[in-house]
Amino acid sequence: MNILEFTIIIGVISLAAGILGSLTGLGGGVVIIPVLTLGFGIDIRYAIGASLVSVIATSSGAAAAYVKEGFTNIRLGMFLEIATTLGALSGAFLAARVSTQVIAVIFGIVLLWSAYVEIKSRDSKDEERGEDRLAVLLKLGSWYPSPHGPKPYTVHSVTGGFGLMVIAGILSGLLGIGSGSLKVLAMDRIMKVPFKVSTTTSNFMIGVTAATSAGVYLNRGYIDPGITMPVMLGVAFGSLLGAKILVQTGTKLLKLIFSIVIIFLAAEMIYNGITGTL
Amino acid sequence: MLHSREPLSEERLQEIIGGLLRGGVLLAAGVTLIGGILYLLHYPNTFPDYHIFRGEPADLRNLPGIIQELIALKSRGIIQTGLILLIATPVARVAFSLIAFAIKRDYLYVVVTFIVFSFLIYSIIGGGL
Numbered sequence: 001m002n003i004l005e006f007t008i009i010i011g012v013i014s015l016a017a018g019i020l021g022s023l024t025g026l027g028g029g030v031v032i033i034p035v036l037t038l039g040f041g042i043d044i045r046y047a048i049g050a051s052l053v054s055v056i057a058t059s060s061g062a063a064a065a066y067v068k069e070g071f072t073n074i075r076l077g078m079f080l081e082i083a084t085t086l087g088a089l090s091g092a093f094l095a096a097r098v099s100t101q102v103i104a105v106i107f108g109i110v111l112l113w114s115a116y117v118e119i120k121s122r123d124s125k126d127e128e129r130g131e132d133r134l135a136v137l138l139k140l141g142s143w144y145p146s147p148h149g150p151k152p153y154t155v156h157s158v159t160g161g162f163g164l165m166v167i168a169g170i171l172s173g174l175l176g177i178g179s180g181s182l183k184v185l186a187m188d189r190i191m192k193v194p195f196k197v198s199t200t201t202s203n204f205m206i207g208v209t210a211a212t213s214a215g216v217y218l219n220r221g222y223i224d225p226g227i228t229m230p231v232m233l234g235v236a237f238g239s240l241l242g243a244k245i246l247v248q249t250g251t252k253l254l255k256l257i258f259s260i261v262i263i264f265l266a267a268e269m270i271y272n273g274i275t276g277t278l
Numbered sequence: 279m280l281h282s283r284e285p286l287s288e289e290r291l292q293e294i295i296g297g298l299l300r301g302g303v304l305l306a307a308g309v310t311l312i313g314g315i316l317y318l319l320h321y322p323n324t325f326p327d328y329h330i331f332r333g334e335p336a337d338l339r340n341l342p343g344i345i346q347e348l349i350a351l352k353s354r355g356i357i358q359t360g361l362i363l364l365i366a367t368p369v370a371r372v373a374f375s376l377i378a379f380a381i382k383r384d385y386l387y388v389v390v391t392f393i394v395f396s397f398l399i400y401s402i403i404g405g406g407l
Binding site for chain 1: 292306329334387
């Protein structure tokens with residue numbers, strides 16, 4: 001394999017990762033890291049650097065479309081970014097002090113967990129509680145476009161959601177992923193924000209979370225132009241395509257397929273991490 | 279603005295942020311593409327060994343070094359410039375939000391956005407942490 005072939009193959013995979021990442025709200029990183037390490041034998045530190053770039057591209061590319069559609073809750077995103085950026089700083093700090101094998105195992109567990117969250121049946125809106133006082137103070141409630149005109153919603157359990165966002169930030173900084181599934185979980189399940197608002201606001205936040213760790217990773221020399229280039233171009237284009245599809249269609253089957261793929265990748269990451277063959 | 283007495287309507291804010299993000303990604307991708315083509319033309323038949331982690335050379339790790347490589351029109355420096363532009367896109371979005379919330383006199387969110395902006399700048403400047 002020469003550089004040209006390598007670039008084309010990585011570019012095509014990144015394109016697919018960008019589409020899937022923005023469709024499912026999981027981000028492209030969950031696919032990019034296992035593919036680069038398991039498929040191409042690339043050191044996990046280069047893979048993390050490339051993934052981080054793909055995460056920023058996915059977020060910004062897709063968010064550009066979502067924000068204009070009016071799904072994204074900018075205030076909610078901005079407020080929760082305090083939690084994710086703080087977490088990302090801590091995670092990037094930790095990353096230099098933890099062995100790559102441990103990172104691989106943690107990564108695998110996070111993958112398994114995010115696949116589980118995606119597959120688990122979604123029994124929406126169990127009990128209707130009153131709006132959180134903090135949510136009122138922070139003006140987090142908003143509305144989103146629906147076929148029957150703008151639909152208002154309120155936000156619940158702000159402190160719980162904020163706490164989970166700190167963890168999402170730590171994992172993002174440590175592993176170079178967007179932690180999209182944790183962000184969606186925090187908003188959709190805990191804060192009771194409508195699903196489409198959760199996924200698009202998560203996508204919106206991911207770029208800022210990843211940019212927080214990006215400077216640190218660049219300085220450590222984890223970001224190689226030869227790997228970064230096809231990853232970034234593929235994912236940026238893929239995420240723009242993915243965002244167009246989400247606005248039009250449901251994604252239930254796609255999520256199931258994607259989750260099964262992730263489970264296989266997760267098992268392999270954990271196995272390789274433990275046996276030290278990564 | 280015709281439809282609103284507010285200095286900056288929510289819709290207008292969304293439009294500008296959307297445009298900013300799209301513009302940033304397209305610019306970053308464009309620069310990276312140019313660098314990528316030069317890179318492929320320059321090293322057609324070699325293949326670096328990514329299996330062993332060496333880390334990037336010093337001048338591809340920080341902004342001054344990358345700018346030097348860019349001015350020298352080195353392909354890897356041009357790609358890294360695209361990357362810097364990509365990192366700068368969310369930072370610009372936060373910076374713009376800060377200004378927007380100030381124009382809207384939403385001081386609570388000026389504070390919220392300022393905290394996020396500080397963390398971002400700290401991580402990028404204090405990147406060696």
